[in-house]
Amino acid sequence: MKFGVVVFPGSNCDEDMVYVLKNILGQQVVKLWHKDHNLQGVDMIVLPGGFSYGDYLRSGAIAKFSPIMNEVTEFAKKGGYVLGVCNGFQILCEAQLLPGTLIHNTSHRFICKNQFIVADNNVSPINASIPLDRVLNIPIAHGEGCYYADVETIKEIEDNAQVLFRYCNPEGHITEDANPNGSVNNIAGVTNIHRNVFGMMPHPERAADEELGNTDGRLIFESLLNHMMANV
Template sequence: MKFGVVVFPGSNCDADCLHAIQTVTGQPVEYIWHKSGSVDGFDCIVLPGGFSYGDYLRCGAVARFSPVMTPVIEFAQKGGLVIGICNGFQVLTEAGLLPGTLHRNKNLQFLCHDTFLRVENNTTPFTCRASLGQVIKVPIAHGEGNYYAGPETIRQLEENKQILFRYCDPHGEITPEANPNGSLNNIAGICNERGNVLGMMPHPERCAESVLGNTDGQLIFQSLLDFWQRRCG
């Protein structure tokens, strides 16, 4: 399985993602420059966190028009695996690969601390190693992570089980106090209807090694590898 990590001007989590993927999966991974016109040869594309193009206009708005996004969109539409983390999630919504948008945090402040997430669907390529309702600890680092979508979109996300992660307390309870940024329905991560595109605000690459004091983020990368190995027989 070959991973590709897109590098936009302003990306600052690309090296972290590449290192975490190498460490956790042992699979080949390469950077993909934002001006690239192809993603051929890759099995999973990662859009990392950071401040692509300085978040001018709004987060992810300029990156959506990078040359690389044309083949990324085509790759996703054909069923290719794509994961957007933090700013990458914002880019995916701007590109129309995921519904909704990310607003400023409810307290209008940048947040950087651990959060607890409850796994809401463990049948996707990104969560197949998890138990339904499992609680994992994953850090956030964002100023615009407040997920919003219209009532009909929220209803569809709920009915289609496209909400993969919700902010919760350490015991798995979904409470307003456990919601760090004001996201509707405590949403921390969603997938598209087909289930091959994930966007999440928390950073699994920052909690994927014991030296960091937390390995819960391994769940996402190991799930992807398990899914790929089953798909390839």
């Protein structure tokens, strides 16, 4: 598979993502600059974490106007796979490729720590291979990670099984105390209705190398790859 990792001014997790996709998972990877129009024939686009355009106005609000986002939008409309992590998730919501938005953490503090999450279902490529009773320990690092949507939208994504992951405690229980940022219903990630665009606040690329003592994030990438390769 060929992955394209988009680099915006202010991206700072692009090298982490490239390293995991290329060195850990053995995939072909190219970097796509935010002004590019050529997607170089990639099979999947990844929008990494960071602080695109300094998070001015609000996270992702300026990045959605980058030239490459026109290509990302068309790619997604044609069924292409797109993953946004942290700032990438924020950008996808701002570009309306995913429902809802990300607002300031209820604590009004930047949070950087390991966080437990659990797959909500197995109906999307990104969580299809993850046992529902498997608790994943994935780092988070954000100041605007509180997932929010109006009541109607929340009901719609819940009914359509568009929630990918939820924040939980070490035992896998979804509780208020296990919610690090105040996200509605402990939502840590969502997909679009067609299940080809994915967004999540936790950083799976930071938990994919054995040298770090945690490879839970690799399960998320492997779930995606298993689905993609099965449908080549």
